[in-house]
Amino acid sequence: MEIAGQVAIVTGGAQGIGAALARHLHKAGAAHVCVCDLDGDGAKTVAAEIGGTGMQVDVRDAGQIGAMIDEIEATQGPVGLMCSNAGIANGFDPAVTNAAGASAAEWQMAWEVNVMAHVHAANILAPRMIARGGGYFLHTVSAAGLLSQIGSATYSTTKHAAVGFAENLAISHRDEGIRVSILCPQGVATPMLSGIGGDGPQAGDGVLSAEAVAEAALDGIRDEQFLILPHPQVQAYMEAKVANYNRWIGGMAKFQRGFRAAK
Numbered sequence: 001m002e003i004a005g006q007v008a009i010v011t012g013g014a015q016g017i018g019a020a021l022a023r024h025l026h027k028a029g030a031a032h033v034c035v036c037d038l039d040g041d042g043a044k045t046v047a048a049e050i051g052g053t054g055m056q057v058d059v060r061d062a063g064q065i066g067a068m069i070d071e072i073e074a075t076q077g078p079v080g081l082m083c084s085n086a087g088i089a090n091g092f093d094p095a096v097t098n099a100a101g102a103s104a105a106e107w108q109m110a111w112e113v114n115v116m117a118h119v120h121a122a123n124i125l126a127p128r129m130i131a132r133g134g135g136y137f138l139h140t141v142s143a144a145g146l147l148s149q150i151g152s153a154t155y156s157t158t159k160h161a162a163v164g165f166a167e168n169l170a171i172s173h174r175d176e177g178i179r180v181s182i183l184c185p186q187g188v189a190t191p192m193l194s195g196i197g198g199d200g201p202q203a204g205d206g207v208l209s210a211e212a213v214a215e216a217a218l219d220g221i222r223d224e225q226f227l228i229l230p231h232p233q234v235q236a237y238m239e240a241k242v243a244n245y246n247r248w249i250g251g252m253a254k255f256q257r258g259f260r261a262a263k
């Protein structure tokens with residue numbers, strides 16, 4: 001899809017990958033970029049830089065997402081590109097004393113931010129986009145949604161679910177003009193990565209800048225690629241997983257063993 005002229009929304013846009021996406025969309029000629037985040041001041045700062053709209057929105061709340069979309073469509077026109085990017089990395093325990101042991105609150109939070117926020121946005125926008133002849137969803141997921149996340153079952157599980165939803169959205173509405181991309185990097189230099197410690201396997205193939213990841217995302221949207229891999233090595237890891245699941249589990253367990261020993 002051509003980005004120039006599109007009205008776009010980026011969630012989790014106050015910092016990190018979301019802020020880079022917002023800036024790159026503006027540079028690519030988007031007609032208007034709405035930047036939203038739980039951190040309303042941060043969202044407004046990024047929006048001010050690019051002549052966009054900044055809003056405080058909690059993406060766990062379907063009502064708040066709906067109100068944002070309504071306001072942007074009323075003032076700027078139809079949203080052609082929805083970037084559901086906000087995410088959280090919680091439940092980390094490098095020693096993994098119990099893979100299922102994150103608290104109920106951590107599991108719930110991960111589901112709401114990493115999965116249901118994508119569902120809420122699509123629930124509101126997909127029918128409108130279909131009625132208009134089409135539209136685009138960019139879902140920032142992670143290589144952890146294709147492979148796994150050493151040290152966090154909440155992140156790994158919810159990112160896999162996000163891939164499942166994006167696949168279904170893309171399949172269900174392809175014939176109605178809906179296009180979907182999943183952005184699946186490994187380590188990216190953002191506050192999130194610093195927060196979880198940037199030394200895990202996610203950094204093994206190099207940590208990319210948020211700007212490089214945003215550029216890869218925009219290229220992927222232009223080419224209408226469902227799977228966007230800013231770290232191309234992930235393709236080979238996926239192929240190895242599919243080719244021999246048992247062997248892949250063994251290899252990942254070896255990673256886990258090394259990681260546990262180092263902590």
Ligand SMILES: NC(=O)c1ccc[n+]([C@@H]2O[C@H](COP(=O)([O-])OP(=O)(O)OC[C@H]3O[C@@H](n4cnc5c(N)ncnc54)[C@H](O)[C@@H]3O)[C@@H](O)[C@H]2O)c1
Nearest residue numbers: 012016017037038058059085086087142187188190191192
């Ligand atoms: N940094 C990495 O290494 C990495 C790798 C792969 C995937 N990702 C994914 O990229 C996305 C962006 O991550 P990042 O690294 O820029 O992280 P980040 O923590 O730097 O930024 C995430 C932003 O999302 C916002 N946010 C969190 N919960 C929210 C909520 N309920 N409502 C609205 N906003 C909320 C935060 O306030 C923050 O500004 C996430 O989905 C993350 O899982 C990151």
